[in-house]
Amino acid sequence: MEQLITQLEAFSFLGNTGWQWSVALTLLIGTTLLIKLFKLVIIARLKKLAAKTVTDIDDIAVEIIDGIGKGFYTITSLYVAVKFLSVADVVGKAADLIFIVMLVFEVIKAITTVINFFARKYLDSEEGGGDGNKQNDALVNILRIVAKVFLWLIGLTVILSYLGIDITSIVASLGIGGLAVALAVQNILSDIFSSFSIYLDKPFEIGDFVVLGKDSGTVEKIGLKSTRLRALSGEELVISNKELTAARIQNYKRMKKRRVAFMLGVTYETSHKLLKAFPRIVKEEVKAVAETQWYNCYFKNYGQSSLDYEVIFFVKSGDFEKYMKIIEKVNLAIFKRAEKEGISFAYPTRTIHLDK
Structure with a gap:
């Protein structure tokens, strides 16, 4: 054994002895085997343990570990082996x-997995469905994109910093450039931030009928810059x-x-009873x-050609079409009953007296 070690130390290749190459190769194979063992045995057992627990935290931890790519394991094994060798600075x-x-x-991939996990938890906790959840999906997707861009910018900054590049000047330049762009597109940015406010506060959702000043309509789409209504x-x-x-x-x-209030006028010929x-x-x-x-019905006043009653009741629905159909049913029912009771509804009349 000592003779073999002596021979390996005597052998030299690319500035490293045969012994150093042997140790590096051993480290490469050993690290690869340990990683394989970790993937096949330990992660498999962790998955089984996580499946038995109620909490989701261990599931996301296992998902992160299991999601580590083969490329990273290969690079890690080679890196450990190379660090043992004497190589050029480059x-x-x-x-x-x-x-x-x-x-x-x-x-970054692990942090993104965590973000996706909490995004799913948020969406699952939202009650109801339909168009409201479509809005939530859109908002979550936007926030995911923003988070990924932010994470990659941080990652790029770390890499540039390692390369010895002075990132202070780059950040300053980006800050000035960003300020100039922000001033140029401040109206667009204002609309985008307003869309976030609409998504989070939910003053209305897709399918709602809204009135804004003189404009009204059904909400069809909520975009990043504008919202579309169908009048x-x-x-x-x-x-x-x-x-x-x-x-x-x-x-x-x-x-x-919905509150319903309207006037009904009967003729002056109607009896007191x-x-x-x-x-x-x-x-x-x-x-x-x-x-x-039902709310009430009052004999309100004496009109020019009618005795006026004010009728007030509520429709137990916010749907406009149902509201109008119920009013129609009520009006027809009152007319039919008045006709049966011998009550005549008044209309504008004027009596003219002529003196001979």
């Missing part, structure tokens, strides 16, 4: 650079997100119930219609 720095690049890549007359309204966040919005889709019974008649007909909540 080769040593190249090995260090390759290892750091792979390490940064794996760290009742059919045309598409495109409104900037900045304008939306600054405006007062009436969201009719979120109404739990029927005038007194009319509020009860209206109440009975309104309450007979499904999804209504």
Whole structure:
């Protein structure tokens, strides 16, 4: 054995003895075998243990470890072997650079996995579905992209710093350039940040009917720069997100119930008995219609050609189409009952007296 070691030390290749090459090769093979053992045995057992637990934290840890690529393991094995050899400075720095690049890549990938995990948890915790969840998906995807860009910028900064490049001047230049760009596109950026506010605060969602000043319509799309409404007359309204966040919005889709108030006028020829019974008649007909909540009916005033009653009730729905159909049912029911009771509704009339 000593003779073999002596022969290996006597042999030289590329500035390293045969003994050094033997140790480096042993380290390469040993590291590779340990990694294989780690992948096949330890990670497999960790997966089984994680499957038995209730918490998801261990699952994400196993996912991160299992997601480490074969390239990183190969580079790590070669790096350990190369560090034992006497190599040129260029080769040593190249090995260090390759290892750091792979390490940064794996760290960024691990952090991205954690971000995706919490994003999924957030979306799963959101109740309901449909268009509201589509908004959440869009927002989460945007935040994922922003986070990935930010992480890669940090990773690039680490790599450049290792190469000895002064990143202070680069960061300063980017800051000045970024300020110039921000001033040039401040309106666009304002709309984008407003879209984040809409996504997070949710003053309205896709499918809601909203009123903004003189404009109204159903929300069809919420974009990064603008929101699109479909007006009742059919045309598409495109409104900037900045304008939306600054405006007062009436969201009719979120109404739990709608108040209905209207006037009914009966003729002056109506008897006192029927005038007194009319509020009860209206109440009975309104309450007979499904999804209504009765409030009251008052003999309000004497009109020029009618005795006026004010009728007030609520429709137990925020849906506009259902609201209109219920009002129609109530109106038809009141008219039919009035006709049956012999009550005549008044209309504008004028009596002219002629003196002969």
